[in-house]
Amino acid sequence: MKRRVRVRFAPSPTGPLHIGGVRTALYNFLFARQHDGDMLLRIEDTDSARFVPGAEEYIVEALNWLGITIDEGIGAAPDAKNTHAPYRQSERKAIYRKYVDQLLAAGLAYIAFDTPLELETKRAEIPNFQYDAKTRHLMCNSLTLNAGEVKTRIENGEQYVVRIKIEPNQEIKVQDLIRGEVIVNSSVIDDKVLFKSSDQLPTYHMANVVDDYLMEISHVIRGEEWLPSAPLHVLLYRYLGWSEAMPEFAHLPLLLKPDGNGKLSKRDGDRLGFPVFPLNWKDRKGDDTFSGYREAGYFPDAVVNFLALLGWNPGTEQEIFSMQELIDAFSLERVSKSGAKFDYEKGKWFNHKYLQNKPIEELADLFQHELIEKDIVEDSEKVMKIVDLVRDRADFISDLWNQSSYFFVAPTTYDEKTVKKRWKADTPAQLTELITVLESIDDFSPENSENIVKEWITIKEYSLGAVMNALRLALVGEGKGPHIFDITSIIGKEETIERIKKSIREIIV
């Protein structure tokens, strides 16, 4: 019988959720939805030293913004069942201890007293030192100490860790859904720390395996950085007697820096001028801020679409996918094996595409917020008209202002190059005449004004281009913008004439 699909996204709250983590969450989510399974969010906060306040809230908010919904665990709906609570590892302390003891009792793990300093010394002493079958007899642990000594030390409050006792020279096979079979010899795996007495918490490996088992996770979909420790996890399932219930693994390729080499990192965004985080993040200590996609003006569905295609492809030529289409088309088999360099230009293109396809009301509404910040109050009908005229030249909502500011405020300066090209000796005289023509127009609609103005130009035998381009310069302040009579119609007769007068006064060649 096929088991129910249950996947988890299990970040640790050590800072803002990185865009690579977002993609991992997304793939988990898509997989869960496609199989009518459950998507869990578990917080892996077993490292108290690295805990960052606000990080958990950030993660939840980011996933929420992107439409990655959680069925169970942290950030799930208030009426979620949460049958496997708690979902913060720091709140599961008591649970882990039991399994650590089980391993200890079975002789599959042991207690070690070596201090960090002692370990450091050993590493300096022995080249390629690894705490394993070859070296553990040299160390201070329950294998080298007698039982009484171990007991006394613990009773005296000496700190210790529990290490897994790895049987050397075993072939460990990891079945990966993306990479196939990966075989590792157990001799290269060290006796990893599973539990530390200092905070009574397990380390990642132990907590991860115990929780995945207890939470009945069917598929572990995570970043490639975990591939080297996957054999350890397989061993842990075996040692705990859970081999039958072991989840399937899928290790995702990494997101790489756009330039040079290496994993995309926190600082790359600001260095290269694009966000690597979903939302803005401000470090509590220090005043470092990192920009996010949301604040940069990205649409969440565009980010999702972009991210989905970074490391996965549908095998068809379709590039624009709604969340539902992604859910339907996604498959682990079509996830690529090699790391993907992060291509910010493509991200912009996705946003542009999405911006073009959004309902005009939605764009106008978003744009209104920007206008309000600039203390500009306009009725929504007019804003909609303006957005409709300039949207195809915008990648982001924030571009809308650059493309349309002249609808709201008259130009204060005139672009030098354009002046040179479009403002000739006879321009002021022609525009002065044009003012008279415009004054006579009652119906200032684009069509009507255009007809009348063009008729006048024809009769006068002026150059159409010369008049129109000068007029554009007067209205916009530079040589850009949509159809000129759409502009005049929106700003109105009075303002149009006012701007022409101003340009005649101010442009001196």
Next chain:
RNA sequence: GGUCCAUUCGUCUAUCGGUUAGGACGCCAGGUUUUCAUCCUGGAAAGAGGGGUUCGACUCCCCUAUGGACUACCA
């Protein structure tokens, strides 16, 4: 250093032994536009190298090179 993973246009990728190696972003050119942009059309642009296997290899195998991840009482 060791272990593992990877390697097709600048970038994301298609190809699952037989293709003029396809698409997208970006770039260049042309067209549309009274302007700018959008848009449309076209173009340049790739199988890391070397050995095998095969009638035939981008595709399968091996070696080399390169890149990456991991190598903590971090995840």
